[in-house]
Amino acid sequence: MTGGRPKLEAMAYLDHAATTPMLPAALDAYVAAARELGNPSSLHAAGRGARRLVEESRERIAAALGARPSEVIFTGGGTEADNLAVKGIFWARRDADQRLRRVVASAVEHHAVLDAVDWLGRHEGADTALQPVDAAGRVDPEAFAELVRAHGAEIAVVSVQWANNEVGTVQPVAELAALAAAAGIPFHTDAVQAVGQVPVDFAASGAAALTLTGHKVGGPVGVGALLLGRDVTCTPLLHGGGQERDVRSGTLDTPGVVAFATAVEAAVAGRDEHVSRVAALRDDLVERVCAAIPDAIYNGDPADRLPGNAHFSFPGCEGDALLLLLDAQGIYCSTGSACSAGVAQPSHVLLAMGADDPRARSSLRFSLGHDSTKADVDALLAALPGAVERARRAGAWKTPR
Amino acid sequence: MRVLAAMSGGVDSAVAAARARDAGHDVTGVHLALARNPQTFRTGARGCCTLEDSRDARRAADVIGIPFYVWDMAEEFHDSVVDDFVNEYAAGRTPNPCLRCNEKIKFAAVLDRAVALGFDAVVTGHHARLGADGLLRRSVDLAKDQSYVLAVLTRAQLDRAIFPLGDSTKERVRAEAAERGLAVADKPDSHDICFIADGDTRGFLESRLGSAPGDIVDGRTGERLGTHNGAYGFTVGQRKGLDLRVPAADGRPRYVLSITPVTNTVTVGPREDLEVDVVTADRPIWHGPAESVTCEVQLRAHGEVVPAAVAVSPDALVATLASPMRGVAAGQAIVAYRPDPEGDIVLGSATITAGSRVSSHA
Numbered sequence: 001m002t003g004g005r006p007k008l009e010a011m012a013y014l015d016h017a018a019t020t021p022m023l024p025a026a027l028d029a030y031v032a033a034a035r036e037l038g039n040p041s042s043l044h045a046a047g048r049g050a051r052r053l054v055e056e057s058r059e060r061i062a063a064a065l066g067a068r069p070s071e072v073i074f075t076g077g078g079t080e081a082d083n084l085a086v087k088g089i090f091w092a093r094r095d096a097d098q099r100l101r102r103v104v105a106s107a108v109e110h111h112a113v114l115d116a117v118d119w120l121g122r123h124e125g126a127d128t129a130l131q132p133v134d135a136a137g138r139v140d141p142e143a144f145a146e147l148v149r150a151h152g153a154e155i156a157v158v159s160v161q162w163a164n165n166e167v168g169t170v171q172p173v174a175e176l177a178a179l180a181a182a183a184g185i186p187f188h189t190d191a192v193q194a195v196g197q198v199p200v201d202f203a204a205s206g207a208a209a210l211t212l213t214g215h216k217v218g219g220p221v222g223v224g225a226l227l228l229g230r231d232v233t234c235t236p237l238l239h240g241g242g243q244e245r246d247v248r249s250g251t252l253d254t255p256g257v258v259a260f261a262t263a264v265e266a267a268v269a270g271r272d273e274h275v276s277r278v279a280a281l282r283d284d285l286v287e288r289v290c291a292a293i294p295d296a297i298y299n300g301d302p303a304d305r306l307p308g309n310a311h312f313s314f315p316g317c318e319g320d321a322l323l324l325l326l327d328a329q330g331i332y333c334s335t336g337s338a339c340s341a342g343v344a345q346p347s348h349v350l351l352a353m354g355a356d357d358p359r360a361r362s363s364l365r366f367s368l369g370h371d372s373t374k375a376d377v378d379a380l381l382a383a384l385p386g387a388v389e390r391a392r393r394a395g396a397w398k399t400p401r
Numbered sequence: 402m403r404v405l406a407a408m409s410g411g412v413d414s415a416v417a418a419a420r421a422r423d424a425g426h427d428v429t430g431v432h433l434a435l436a437r438n439p440q441t442f443r444t445g446a447r448g449c450c451t452l453e454d455s456r457d458a459r460r461a462a463d464v465i466g467i468p469f470y471v472w473d474m475a476e477e478f479h480d481s482v483v484d485d486f487v488n489e490y491a492a493g494r495t496p497n498p499c500l501r502c503n504e505k506i507k508f509a510a511v512l513d514r515a516v517a518l519g520f521d522a523v524v525t526g527h528h529a530r531l532g533a534d535g536l537l538r539r540s541v542d543l544a545k546d547q548s549y550v551l552a553v554l555t556r557a558q559l560d561r562a563i564f565p566l567g568d569s570t571k572e573r574v575r576a577e578a579a580e581r582g583l584a585v586a587d588k589p590d591s592h593d594i595c596f597i598a599d600g601d602t603r604g605f606l607e608s609r610l611g612s613a614p615g616d617i618v619d620g621r622t623g624e625r626l627g628t629h630n631g632a633y634g635f636t637v638g639q640r641k642g643l644d645l646r647v648p649a650a651d652g653r654p655r656y657v658l659s660i661t662p663v664t665n666t667v668t669v670g671p672r673e674d675l676e677v678d679v680v681t682a683d684r685p686i687w688h689g690p691a692e693s694v695t696c697e698v699q700l701r702a703h704g705e706v707v708p709a710a711v712a713v714s715p716d717a718l719v720a721t722l723a724s725p726m727r728g729v730a731a732g733q734a735i736v737a738y739r740p741d742p743e744g745d746i747v748l749g750s751a752t753i754t755a756g757s758r759v760s761s762h763a
């Protein structure tokens with residue numbers, strides 16, 4: 001085992017849903033833009049040069065995702081875009097009409113949405129309601145329609161992710177967005193995991209706002225965007241220079257934005273080829289894991305899920321014990337997404353899907369990406385059965401003495 | 402060996418992990434998350450279980466160059482240490498939570514899990530020596546020696562323990578931490594009970610056990626001298642906080658002699674009545690060669706030692722002290738040492754149940 005920087009040749013990186021390597025083209029674009037001088041808000045030639053790079057990037061992202069350039073609000077990543085959508089739209093709507101105090105999100109949202117909703121409940125007097133999901137992690141459009149019928153006149157904003165970061169379940173976003181739109185409710189979707197993996201078209205989706213982030217599509221960390229419909233009012237989180245339609249102040253990160261646009265464009269253009277290659281690898285992984293560990297539970301929707309996602313519960317194991325054992329052999333994967341002080345909590349996603357606590361704690365996510373190969377899957381399968389057996393023995397460690 | 406280093410975020414465990422790595426072991430660092438809610442534990446440098454401590458441990462692992470994880474031991478800690486602490490006080494005894502943590506958490510729950518995951522041993526930053534001969538000895542730094550809180554460990558537990566610091570003074574450990582570039586080099590020592598955030602043990606016990614008023618009586622006359630809010634708030638040998646309205650006939654201070662939970666009474670008396678010269682204890686852990694030995698015993702953490710004749714049976718230990726000792730509290734450990742120039746050797750330990758005075762007063 002080694003600490004610090006892992007030896008890249010020796011590792012099998014199966015954690016692309018956490019972050020995926022930058023595409024060479026995005027890295028090159030970043031470095032080239034970082035050599036240029038200029039604040040995009042400045043009025044001289046250097047500023048205009050930077051501004052031009054930003055605006056070209058905005059147009060490329062808009063074109064790739066079925067949005068208008070003016071709908072692209074650059075942010076410091078997915079978390080900021082989620083917070084901006086949930087809080088900003090809530091504030092704007094509530095300020096316009098005091099009856100609009102309800103916020104609806106699915107129970108399987110990323111914490112960037114869930115905790116923003118929770119904060120609105122605790123600090124802004126919002127009524128918060130989490131929409132339950134079925135055993136595959138999907139929101140039922142019928143139940144959602146029912147909620148809109150009963151409470152539509154109080155709902156300020158709805159947020160349902162496009163695809164889940166843990167189990168890869170894809171939501172019926174267009175259906176839900178249409179139900180919300182019919183009741184005049186702005187619908188936000190966190191599409192961080194979806195872009196480049198499933199077709200994402202902002203206009204066609206009917207969503208009022210959509211989150212994406214650079215580092216899940218082969219771009220840099222710390223840059224993302226909220227696609228925000230022209231007619232959707234949104235109160236800023238950050239006040240200052242009035243950049244980005246006055247919705248998000250702060251000097252734009254020109255190289256980050258350029259690299260982000262390069263990555264989004266490449267991910268969307270290469271999606272079909274990526275999906276067929278990665279889904280085949282993933283299917284092979286799933287088949288071999290199920291053969292090697294017959295009692296493994298494949299979580300999520302077996303068919304309709306993100307192409308790179310495989311998520312299992314290994315009965316009798318602690319997920320964090322498995323992670324340690326695999327990490328020691330250079331195989332990198334993830335337990336739930338939630339961490340408090342580095343302590344693994346049972347995944348709220350699996351709990352919402354009806355799993356019990358032990359099953360939620362015994363889960364591991366393997367996520368494949370653009371540079372995954374069969375060798376990664378082979379390495380996993382070489383290590384996993386032994387690790388599961390060992391973790392199972394360690395599973396008895398809680399026995400009281 | 403593949404070893405697991407328990408890293409509290411303090412200087413000792415960081416240097417211990419680094420030394421284990423230098424010794425050629427394959428070391429993995431683990432920080433134990435012990436608080437159900439980290440905010441309720443001591444913050445800053447004083448505790449061992451806060452978010453800041455977790456971060457300090459992680460940074461030390463980075464500098465040493467070993468993998469690092471956080472293990473959630475909050476439930477085990479709560480059940481085996483915090484609840485035990487409260488229950489022991491409720492039963493009129495005086496527990497040592499650090500000792501219990503070693504016995505039930507570090508060298509039980511953590512060790513078991515480590516072994517199951519393929520590790521051979523657990524490394525900690527305790528100041529005690531455990532050499533190739535397998536004998537547990539006091540640290541060279543007598544002021545920092547922690548052999549007392551390790552003496553509860555069984556042979557099997559000791560066989561899987563590594564204490565790399567026993568040959569060094571605390572001063573040397575700090576200097577080495579600085580040489581190694583560990584930021585925790587000048588982090589202050591922790592002293593208090595980590596799970597009592599404000600250091601107010603009595604308040605903590607009262608919040609758990611409620612108030613239970615009872616009598617304070619004179620040990621010689623049986624006279625009722627006052628009342629208390631809960632017998633659990635007292636420790637044998639305690640003088641302060643008795644708040645007695647009836648002054649002692651001789652005007653001398655009075656001390657807590659015993660606590661009787663069944664009648665909820667605290668018995669007090671003059672200092673000499675605290676003296677005991679026979680100590681009985683149960684749950685012995687014995688490494689000594691014979692069932693009866695002449696050795697030295699220590700009756701509380703950082704307490705003085707006294708020569709004694711110790712007799713051990715499978716479930717009891719009786720020590721006859723060469724000279725009387727005061728402040729011997731049930732629930733504390735009696736630890737037997739054989740004096741040795743290479744560091745006094747731990748012969749064994751047991752949990753004190755009672756002390757009595759057999760020889761007549763001087």
Ligand SMILES: Cc1ncc(COP(=O)(O)O)c(C=O)c1O
Pocket residue numbers: 017018076077078079080082110112161163164165190192193213214215222224
């Ligand atoms: C679904 C989802 N939403 C939001 C985020 C947060 O994005 P970022 O890391 O850019 O803040 C992530 C990634 O961690 C995610 O998977």
